[in-house]
Amino acid sequence: MKAFRPAILALGILAAFPAFAQVNVTVDAGKPGATINKNVYGQFAEHLGTGIYEGMWVGPESKIPNTKGWRNDVVKALKELHVPLVRWPGGCFADEYHWRDGIGARNKRPVKVNTNWGGVPESNAVGTHEFFDLVEMLGADAYVNGNLGTGTPQEMAEWIEYMTSEGDSSLAQLRAKNGHPKPFKVDYFAVGNETWGCGGNMRPEYYADLYKHYTTFMKAPKERLPKFIASGGHDDDTTWTDVLSREAARGTDAISFHYYTLPTGVWERKGAAVGFPESEWFSTMASTLRMDDHIKRNVAVLDKNDPQKKIGFYVDEWGTWYDVEAGTNPGFLFQRNTIRDAVVAALNFNIFHQYADRVRMTNIAQMVNVLQAMIITDKDRMLLTPTYYAFQMYVPFQDATSLPVALSNNATYAVNGRGVPGISASAARGKDGKTYVALVNTNPHDATDVVLNVAGRSVNGVRGQVLTADAMDAHNTFERKDAVKPAPFSAAAAGGKLTIKVPAKSVMVVAVEG
Incomplete structure (x- = not known):
């Protein structure tokens, strides 16, 4: 070191x-x-490595102090960060997640294999109710990512009903039986994730049809209807934004976009998180500043297809991505977090502010122990990263006027x-x-x-x-x-x-x- x-x-x-x-x-x-929406400072918690299990969720029976299974030290630190929104359960994990596996008695929930991230068992201990316990403790908005890849329109529609309905609905009664009589407040709901890749390897035109198909059946009381997010493009590609803003604009509140900062620009050898040469400091700065051009080009497409600015442009995955720490599970995406990461975060904040009229949400990947994390834990220990402090310093920009x-x-x-x-x-x-x-x-x-x-x-x-x-x-x-x-x-x-x-x-x- x-x-x-x-x-x-x-x-x-x-x-x-x-x-x-x-x-x-x-x-x-x-x-x-324009107002800089507080959700520009949104977070992302995926079922990935120790990002949720161990890092945040230890269970009610743990000796580590917790509330409803969530670590008190982590929740306290996140509250001090004024986390405005949390995206869950993925990511690539979302398109293999079936919500019924995560409700009811935890000791009776099925154990699955997390095929995307390390091939480890997924206990389903953290499901819908546990997630809403977390966002309620944080005072944050809830962003739920639906399963388009392996799910069905019925499954997605019933999850919306389970979370938002009340009265005599059988799903509302099931939710009450599971401990939450009142409907949950679902602020945002995404139909699939990275449908160009891990979410199904689709063409944008095919996804646009599926998106319209699925959202047709996703209904909730007007006052509890979430904003719907279409899964958009990544990197240099503006095709997804163009197709979706033309073909699936009705009922679409936003189109998502993903961009990660790689020092080398090569996925097979991204670069080290620590001990790197100055050439990789520079290339990291140059790479992350490309975010400006990516947003500018996509916003130009939206301005052409949606001049009324009804559709937001949500960068719901961004951050640094380095080679994993030696000796750790490659599927857990654990990397050290340095002053370089704090500078990268702040550069992106300044870019997002320039497009506040369109960029109304972003989600850094991810909150704890994964990629550009705010917090790192090891059993009962916890530390705050330089990126955490960058987010904390920028709190005055939440809901500020640019x-x-x-x-x-x-x-x-x-x-x-x-x-x-x-x-x-x-x-x-x-x-x-x-x-x-x-x-x-x-x-x-x-x-x-x-x-x-x-x-x-x-x-x-x-x-x-x-x-x-x-x-x-x-x-x-x-x-x-x-x-x-x-x-x-x-x-x-x-x-x-x-x-x-x-x-x-x-x-x-x-x-x-x-």
Whole structure:
């Protein structure tokens, strides 16, 4: 393991960072844009590895402190993150999940094989009721992914009825018998997942017909009808967005999209999570910034086919994907989480904010122990990752009003003749009325001076937090849980000018003081 020092920075230490360039960032507070939906900060919990079992769910009989089987320490940490929404049960797992296997007495539920993720037994201990226990404890919206791949229209329709109906319905009575007399609140429901791949290897035209077929029979009382999500495309492909927004627009609230950041761009050898060279730091930045182009191209298709902007564009799987940790089950997708991941997360947040009128939900993969996780556990131990802290720092942007940001004289971070923008910025007016600015420095070596202006008002200073570290792969461990965590930051204007020194490889979120 590579040695690193804690990222605890005082203002005096910040002044020691060498300036790389002076970038002008101007926020136009007089031209408010779309609301940044809180669900842009959504999470994803799939039946995958220890992402649910052990990592979050230990069962009511466990010696690890829990509530209704869910770990108290994990739930507390997620509540502090203000998790707005959770997607469940997959992912690829969703298209082999039959909801009736996950209801009733847990000791009588069938044990299946999780064929997608490691070939391990799936106990079905976590089912519909357990999931809603979790989202109710978190105060989060529920996003349920239905089984199109191996299910039937009847099975999907009956799951909707089981979750939302009341009165004399036999399924409502069954739900009550299983411990929940009142209907569940299902906010979003997806018809299948990655139907171009693990969800059935379909053509978009074929899926569009299936989507219309299935949703025809998915009914609920008007006040409890979820928003329906069609399974869309991935990476460079806009075909799915085009076909679905033309052929399956009626009753469709959103089209999903998946994009993962791979350092190498090669699935067979993605790159290491720690101990990587600077070339892979750079390629990771370049790869994740492609998210902007992917969204832009799909939004252009939607603007053509849906000018009224009725259909949202939901990036319901995104994040970094590296080679798995040596010695772990390859099907569990466990990887270390470093300051690089925090920078990647913040870059994506800033991109999502630019398209707030269409991008109304995203879901990072995933919450605990899987891919770009917020939390890592080991038996009764738990630690928070740098990505967790990036999400926590951006909480003021949930349901905030986006504000236009213009950058001039931006720095360039370059390696081997290729470059990416040195500074990424975003701004919004929070629900508390304050103006918040997020700044990200992609350069792992050099600090950058940013001159901040807010059009139409004077700025006396800023106050907030900064997250950075000495090493490119600095990460928290059970021995050093606080090695990478945010530190307080403030800066004051001098001579009518506010200059912020943004450290190398850092994420900063500040409130403007006027």
